[in-house]
Amino acid sequence: MGEIIFWTIVRIVIMIPILWISESYISSQIWWLISSLAIYGVIFHPAFIHYRLFKTKNKEVLESTLCSTCKNFDESAVLCMLHDKHPTKIFLPCDGLDWEPRSSSVDSEDFYRM
Ligand code: SF4
Known part of the structure; x- marks a missing residue:
């Protein structure tokens, strides 16, 4: 479980500067959409998948x-x-x-x- 939290934090730390820098290159309406999809796809979805695998592996x-x-x-x-x-x-x-x-x-x- 600690490994899942660790890699989620790593992905958050990587995503924050990328999204922050990309804000100045993309219009704000599209940036919100891209940011939301990126946050879900890069941070939350992998964490959910790893948690499900963890539960299955240790069931x-x-x-x-x-x-x-x-x-x-x-x-x-x-x-x-x-x-x-x-x-x-x-x-x-x-x-x-x-x-x-x-x-x-x-x-x-x-x-x-x-
Ligand atoms: S049964 Fe023994 S090995 Fe298992 S959690 Fe309890 S003390 Fe630890």
């Missing part, structure tokens, strides 16, 4: 591994924060020994009072 890890139910798992980076490693479908950094359930929205004491 099994995010949905059907022990890590996906562990409180030490960061879904946005597909990372075990305890071991600072990326789990896969066939690789668990802790071999399941450090698994801890995610805390539920209902506190256990509240649950027993009900």
